Amino acid sequence: MTHAELLARHRAVLPNWLALYYDEPIEIVRADGRRVTDAEGRTYLDFFAGILTNAIGYDIKEISDAIRAQLDTGVLHTSTLYLIRQQIELAEKIAELSGIPNAKVFFTNSGTEANETALMLATQYRRSNQVLALRNSYHGRGFGTVAITGNRGWSATSLRPFNVSHVHGGYRYRDPFRHLSDADYIAACVADLRDVIQTTTAGDIACMIAEPIQGVGGFSVPPDGLFGAFKEVLDEHGVLFISDEVQTGWGRTGEHFWGIQAHGVTPDAMTFAKGLGNGLAIGGVVARAELMDCLTANSISTFGGNPMSTAGANATLKYLLDNDLQDNAAKLGDRIIGGLRDVADGHAMVGDVRGKGLMIGVELVAPGDEPSPAAAARVAEAAKERGLLVGKGGLYGNVLRLAPPMTLTEDEAEEALGILTESIAVVDEELTR
Numbered sequence: 203m204t205h206a207e208l209l210a211r212h213r214a215v216l217p218n219w220l221a222l223y224y225d226e227p228i229e230i231v232r233a234d235g236r237r238v239t240d241a242e243g244r245t246y247l248d249f250f251a252g253i254l255t256n257a258i259g260y261d262i263k264e265i266s267d268a269i270r271a272q273l274d275t276g277v278l279h280t281s282t283l284y285l286i287r288q289q290i291e292l293a294e295k296i297a298e299l300s301g302i303p304n305a306k307v308f309f310t311n312s313g314t315e316a317n318e319t320a321l322m323l324a325t326q327y328r329r330s331n332q333v334l335a336l337r338n339s340y341h342g343r344g345f346g347t348v349a350i351t352g353n354r355g356w357s358a359t360s361l362r363p364f365n366v367s368h369v370h371g372g373y374r375y376r377d378p379f380r381h382l383s384d385a386d387y388i389a390a391c392v393a394d395l396r397d398v399i400q401t402t403t404a405g406d407i408a409c410m411i412a413e414p415i416q417g418v419g420g421f422s423v424p425p426d427g428l429f430g431a432f433k434e435v436l437d438e439h440g441v442l443f444i445s446d447e448v449q450t451g452w453g454r455t456g457e458h459f460w461g462i463q464a465h466g467v468t469p470d471a472m473t474f475a476k477g478l479g480n481g482l483a484i485g486g487v488v489a490r491a492e493l494m495d496c497l498t499a500n501s502i503s504t505f506g507g508n509p510m511s512t513a514g515a516n517a518t519l520k521y522l523l524d525n526d527l528q529d530n531a532a533k534l535g536d537r538i539i540g541g542l543r544d545v546a547d548g549h550a551m552v553g554d555v556r557g558k559g560l561m562i563g564v565e566l567v568a569p570g571d572e573p574s575p576a577a578a579a580r581v582a583e584a585a586k587e588r589g590l591l592v593g594k595g596g597l598y599g600n601v602l603r604l605a606p607p608m609t610l611t612e613d614e615a616e617e618a619l620g621i622l623t624e625s626i627a628v629v630d631e632e633l634t635r
């Protein structure tokens with residue numbers, strides 16, 4: 203009864219709009235490596251990792267030791283009124299890794315705050331409140347970030363501090379340009395961008411913000427080079443480009459350290475969060491110094507970049523670089539994507555298998571290619587019954603999202619693939635019976 207009782211208490215005091223997974227939601231009480239154990243003693247292989255946040259996995263000695271060492275100093279918090287050695291060291295590393303020339307870093311507690319900051323910088327720098335975003339995007343739950351969201355399911359309010367125009371290029375599978383080749387698709391999206399600038403803006407746009415691979419939007423992957431092509435148009439107008447790397451950063455996409463690197467473009471700013479702290483609350487913006495320094499008033503985040511989260515983040519970053527987890531993501535990602543494409547060949551219910559590295563989306567459909575959120579929910583339940591936790595997403599909630607910790611082993615990849623193969627087969631039979 204543990205979970206059922208806790209669920210009743212949850213429902214009584216937490217908001218209705220805080221969605222829980224599964225018909226019978228679980229509480230995770232212990233974890234180790236890539237496996238988590240619930241309050242009723244069941245253990246699962248975790249392929250959603252706290253929404254891509256437990257990037258390295260659970261109970262990692264190097265990270266726990268770094269957190270403990272900071273705890274042992276007696277200092278949990280000082281505030282940005284004082285020098286914070288761990289924060290400075292982390293900023294130095296991120297500035298260098300960013301590839302942005304002369305970069306500076308501002309730390310926040312979340313991806314939302316990171317994007318709010320980037321939008322504040324861009325709109326202030328350009329003295330414009332016009333923003334370009336992508337259809338099907340998600341950038342957070344603040345006022346500015348909800349305003350630029352391109353997904354009805356995550357648009358909790360229509361009030362907006364910006365004039366926002368949305369362009370094509372995010373969700374190719376259901377885009378009117380979907381049947382085009384990569385090159386023609388990019389050309390069509392660029393033409394749309396030009397048209398949107400021409401017809402829906404006053405011209406002096408502050409920035410475009412985009413996720414290199416849409417996360418909440420269902421791990422939708424645009425063709426490589428799309429954002430490079432966009433940037434050429436943006437440059438004609440002096441429009442800044444912000445890459446939201448909250449999900450795609452830290453090597454998760456396998457082939458690159460930042461998702462945007464697949465597009466041959468250096469952004470003016472990048473935002474990050476989730477995986478950096480391996481579970482500790484940390485996010486931030488890395489931007490050209492000129493852009494970062496453009497604010498003319500004080501602006502602080504009381505907890506942003508605090509000694510605990512930056513100690514954990516330094517250890518996380520060191521671990522993922524020392525162990526070349528980006529390479530592991532590339533290798534095992536290819537294996538899982540290939541395995542799932544084989545499964546898709548035998549099941550019309552699987553409309554699309556896409557992704558890069560350990561960021562893999564499986565779009566489930568009903569006959570006629572209609573989105574099937576029911577199939578996604580059933581496969582997620584079936585996988586859970588077999589000991590695998592997966593994520594869901596997409597504009598219609600019909601995409602399975604697979605994003606295990608980047609320390610995943612080959613055996614675990616095969617285990618997950620086996621469970622997913624069986625779960626898809628079982629649900630396909632159930633739904634077509």
Ligand SMILES: Cc1ncc(COP(=O)(O)O)c(C=O)c1O
Nearest residue numbers: 312313314340341342417448449
């Ligand atoms: C791409 C992207 N940006 C921003 C956010 C917001 O981050 P947070 O939930 O930490 O505020 C998310 C969260 O899922 C995200 O996926």
